[in-house]
Amino acid sequence: MKVLVVGSGGREHAIVWKLRQSSHVDKIYCAPGNGGTAHIAQNIDIKDHEIDQLLTFAKENEIDLTVVGPEVSLVMGIVDLFQENGLKVFGPNKKCAQLEGSKNFTKKFLIRNNIPTAPYVEVRDIKTAKEKLENFGYPVVIKADGLAAGKGVVIAENQEQAHKALEDMIVSRKFGEAGDNVIIEGFLTGKEASILCFVDGNTMVPMESAQDYKKIFENDLGPNTGGMGSYSPNFLYETTYKKEVEEKILKPMLEGFKKEKLDFKGILFIGLMLTEEGTQVLELNVRFGDPETQSILMRLETDLVEIMESICEGNLENMNIKWNDKQAVCVVISSGGYPELYEKNKVIEGLENVDEDVVVFHAGTKLEDEKVLTNGGRVLGVTALGNTTEEARKKIYKEIEKIRFDEMYYRKDIAQDSNY
Numbered sequence: 326m327k328v329l330v331v332g333s334g335g336r337e338h339a340i341v342w343k344l345r346q347s348s349h350v351d352k353i354y355c356a357p358g359n360g361g362t363a364h365i366a367q368n369i370d371i372k373d374h375e376i377d378q379l380l381t382f383a384k385e386n387e388i389d390l391t392v393v394g395p396e397v398s399l400v401m402g403i404v405d406l407f408q409e410n411g412l413k414v415f416g417p418n419k420k421c422a423q424l425e426g427s428k429n430f431t432k433k434f435l436i437r438n439n440i441p442t443a444p445y446v447e448v449r450d451i452k453t454a455k456e457k458l459e460n461f462g463y464p465v466v467i468k469a470d471g472l473a474a475g476k477g478v479v480i481a482e483n484q485e486q487a488h489k490a491l492e493d494m495i496v497s498r499k500f501g502e503a504g505d506n507v508i509i510e511g512f513l514t515g516k517e518a519s520i521l522c523f524v525d526g527n528t529m530v531p532m533e534s535a536q537d538y539k540k541i542f543e544n545d546l547g548p549n550t551g552g553m554g555s556y557s558p559n560f561l562y563e564t565t566y567k568k569e570v571e572e573k574i575l576k577p578m579l580e581g582f583k584k585e586k587l588d589f590k591g592i593l594f595i596g597l598m599l600t601e602e603g604t605q606v607l608e609l610n611v612r613f614g615d616p617e618t619q620s621i622l623m624r625l626e627t628d629l630v631e632i633m634e635s636i637c638e639g640n641l642e643n644m645n646i647k648w649n650d651k652q653a654v655c656v657v658i659s660s661g662g663y664p665e666l667y668e669k670n671k672v673i674e675g676l677e678n679v680d681e682d683v684v685v686f687h688a689g690t691k692l693e694d695e696k697v698l699t700n701g702g703r704v705l706g707v708t709a710l711g712n713t714t715e716e717a718r719k720k721i722y723k724e725i726e727k728i729r730f731d732e733m734y735y736r737k738d739i740a741q742d743s744n745y
Contacts, residue, residue, distance in 0.1 A: 332394025335688035336615035361687025400426035438581035471503030515600035525641035534559040554739030661732030663702035
């Protein structure tokens, strides 16, 4: 079969890497892809938001399955468009994609279905925002309602920081239309966990647990990023919270989908805060998370194509999904200055010297004159398996020393608190 993967990040490289292991797949295209996918798929020069051009390509090349990586395409309605044209596509439809496209939509869904989440208010003008802010203590969470590439969340430690965040979003329009509505949300204290689930509308099957690291600096300091690393499984979740999450979050989530006629088919990402009072939902995404996917797919043993097809056909309950019992770690290497200003087009050296049992997933890279260049904020995701997370992380940090580009940056504490 011929498969088209939509997207250009580390998540998409990991998906392509996993799909290539399937005996069902003869050819993989990646649109637009990156410097890493270029070696294991055929990159196509179509951006992920150019959904009409993607449809034309899929028709002309008789694509058997399209796998949608990024949230932008899903929120735009690529799944609806492909299905209307008789094409098989993996991902939730436009109605379901609102669960990521609008934080307000998600909060209302969670509250209606008695799924635990932090208290919040939605505001649209700066005067009301500052007034409503007084109802919250500090720290407080300020979120742009719409898509902001993982950067539209500010944890304000005091009134000055909160006012600046509100003014950036509402007045200065830092995140454009994403800030048309702004969420002010109570701050939760605890440990984060990421649960990704396969969903076919009738059945929800959680994948192995993971944890990612949102902050740019060690010890979880500095501004939020799209994610600076991850590991799987999440020890705290597995030992203490797993049963509670299945009963109080996953079960009512699926029931809520059915009750509200959200025919959700694809990947549901649930960002959790594991607190002393219980588990709370931080966010919902409607696709594979990045960089959790890099760690989780390293551990998946079942054919990913077979899982995706079972979801498209509504037969997920018949799948027996198997996982490797080793631990996986992913460390993200970013461009200096990320998540703020950074330069592109730095030559990346040393990739050919990395050991074979360590996988380097490309994110912000491109191939030019047979050289791999930086092309984004998060550049590479160096990923490995180990009998323990400590074994995996030591392996990764040793191999990272072989990789070089000007002003490269990475956190040195990924997974050191994993307890595995």
